[in-house]
Amino acid sequence: MRIFFYYFVFPGMLFSILLGIFASWFERKITARIQWRVGPPFLQPLYDVLKLFSKETVIPERGSEVVFIMSPIISFVVSVFVATLVGIAQFYPEIGFQGDLIVVVYFLTIPSLCIILGGASSSNPLASLGASREMKLVLSYEIIFWCSVAVVWIKTNGLLKLSNIIHFQTQTSPVIYSISGFIAFVLAFITALAKLGRVPFDIAEAETEISGGPYIDYSGALLGFFKLSQYVLLVAVPFLLCELFLGGVNVLKYIIILILIILVENTNPRLKITQFLWFAWIVLFPISLIAIILAIKGL
Amino acid sequence: MNRIKNITKSIWVFHFASGPCNNCDIEILDVLTPRFDVERFGIKLVGSVKHADAILVTGMLTRKGAPRLKELYEMAPKPVVVIAFGSCASSQGIFKPSYNRTVPVDEVVPVDVYIPGCPPRPEAIIDGIVKVIKKLRGEI
Ligand code: SF4
Numbered sequence: 001m002r003i004f005f006y007y008f009v010f011p012g013m014l015f016s017i018l019l020g021i022f023a024s025w026f027e028r029k030i031t032a033r034i035q036w037r038v039g040p041p042f043l044q045p046l047y048d049v050l051k052l053f054s055k056e057t058v059i060p061e062r063g064s065e066v067v068f069i070m071s072p073i074i075s076f077v078v079s080v081f082v083a084t085l086v087g088i089a090q091f092y093p094e095i096g097f098q099g100d101l102i103v104v105v106y107f108l109t110i111p112s113l114c115i116i117l118g119g120a121s122s123s124n125p126l127a128s129l130g131a132s133r134e135m136k137l138v139l140s141y142e143i144i145f146w147c148s149v150a151v152v153w154i155k156t157n158g159l160l161k162l163s164n165i166i167h168f169q170t171q172t173s174p175v176i177y178s179i180s181g182f183i184a185f186v187l188a189f190i191t192a193l194a195k196l197g198r199v200p201f202d203i204a205e206a207e208t209e210i211s212g213g214p215y216i217d218y219s220g221a222l223l224g225f226f227k228l229s230q231y232v233l234l235v236a237v238p239f240l241l242c243e244l245f246l247g248g249v250n251v252l253k254y255i256i257i258l259i260l261i262i263l264v265e266n267t268n269p270r271l272k273i274t275q276f277l278w279f280a281w282i283v284l285f286p287i288s289l290i291a292i293i294l295a296i297k298g299l
Numbered sequence: 300m301n302r303i304k305n306i307t308k309s310i311w312v313f314h315f316a317s318g319p320c321n322n323c324d325i326e327i328l329d330v331l332t333p334r335f336d337v338e339r340f341g342i343k344l345v346g347s348v349k350h351a352d353a354i355l356v357t358g359m360l361t362r363k364g365a366p367r368l369k370e371l372y373e374m375a376p377k378p379v380v381v382i383a384f385g386s387c388a389s390s391q392g393i394f395k396p397s398y399n400r401t402v403p404v405d406e407v408v409p410v411d412v413y414i415p416g417c418p419p420r421p422e423a424i425i426d427g428i429v430k431v432i433k434k435l436r437g438e439i
Contacts, residue, residue, distance in 0.1 A: 028338070037336040044341050047308040051352070054305045056376040058349055211346025219349040219376040 011087020013080045020231025021045045030262045057220030063123030072225035075114035079229040082107045083236040089162030090249045096163045112138045119214025130213020133273050134204035140280035145191040147288035151184035152244045154295040169247030176245045180294035185245040192237045199265040203273050306352050307432045309341040313351035317364025323357040323385040326418040335421050353380040356404050359387040359394040365401045372408040380411045389413040
């Protein structure tokens with residue numbers, strides 16, 4: 001019974017959707033204020049989702065129907081699962097399991113895979129283009145994310161349980177206070193931007209050039225599920241960053257990470273996919289190896 | 300009824316331009332600027348008609364534009380609102396004698412609101428949006 005409570009209410013579905021709606025509103029409001037606008041009303045993301053769920057859902061005639069319908073739903077279910085695991089480590093430290101860090105990091109790739117599958121199954125050329133871009137993104141940022149997680153693993157003497165990692169950091173000092181930890185945090189932050197599809201790396205969606213990419217053929221409730229999983233990830237990913245590098249989540253740390261994301265988003269142009277590949281493999285990847293070496297040396 | 304009410308709080312607009320002189324399109328961008336900022340009402344432009352709650356038609360329907368407008372209307376998830384924007388879309392305006400003229404927009408798809416003007420001022424656009432919302436809520 002408890003397990004359902006964790007998954008559906010706290011810290012899973014209900015909690016992360018509500019917090020994600022708040023975070024999304026916060027993001028749009030700050031963006032509007034930066035551009036000297038008034039910005040949307042408080043519950044705007046909720047209205048968007050409600051509207052999407054009350055509209056008709058159009059399914060493309062050509063293309064694979066099952067994959068098209070399943071991918072947004074799987075994406076949502078898995079994002080909630082990630083949010084649950086990450087939340088449990090913070091709020092109920094005794095019930096996590098050994099190795100849940102690995103599960104979380106693996107599951108975080110599934111929403112991206114769902115975007116690829118959904119885009120490719122809709123038989124729209126722009127969607128396929130978006131899907132192929134998303135694939136290149138995943139292939140290049142994933143290894144950098146793993147490297148920065150490895151730095152945490154080395155720094156905490158080989159802990160793989162999220163709640164133990166938090167505990168370790170409260171006993172000693174947060175990982176970010178060392179050189180290698182700081183580098184790893186910056187790398188993980190950059191990959192988090194790519195995972196969330198935020199601006200310098202929103203190459204796959206690219207509203208202004210391929211008009212939404214993989215989402216182009218989605219409508220109604222299916223688009224609503226994608227929106228919901230974005231809201232949930234906007235909670236889960238910053239939580240994970242807080243737990244790995246800052247020694248646990250609290251309101252202040254969460255808001256700081258959100259504001260960092262928003263500021264980067266509003267001050268950067270979108271990269272081209274070739275530039276991103278170059279940036280990831282030639283610039284970030286060697287830096288992440290250096291961070292690992294520094295961590296082994298104990299810096 | 301409730302389905303329609305949900306739309307009025309978050310209208311995503313798809314912009315369909317069929318042979319305008321491009322002035323109307325620039326006026327549309329004006330209402331997204333900080334001075335008028337329609338995101339206050341939850342309105343934003345989307346790039347795909349599958350996400351749209353409103354189709355904004357600018358310009359006179361040309362021979363190429365008319366069949367595509369019909370196709371787009373059929374593709375859009377219902378309920379969807381059609382707005383004829385500018386004199387051209389409402390009544391073919393100054394392009395009426397053109398060789399490329401077909402029929403007015405409201406003979407191809409059902410139009411809910413006409414916003415007249417050549418081009419309409421941003422205030423007129425916002426007034427039109429308010430009328431759409433009132434109509435959807437059943438207040439007029
Ligand atoms: S209504 Fe006037 S401004 Fe608008 S497209 Fe027609 S001619 Fe141009």
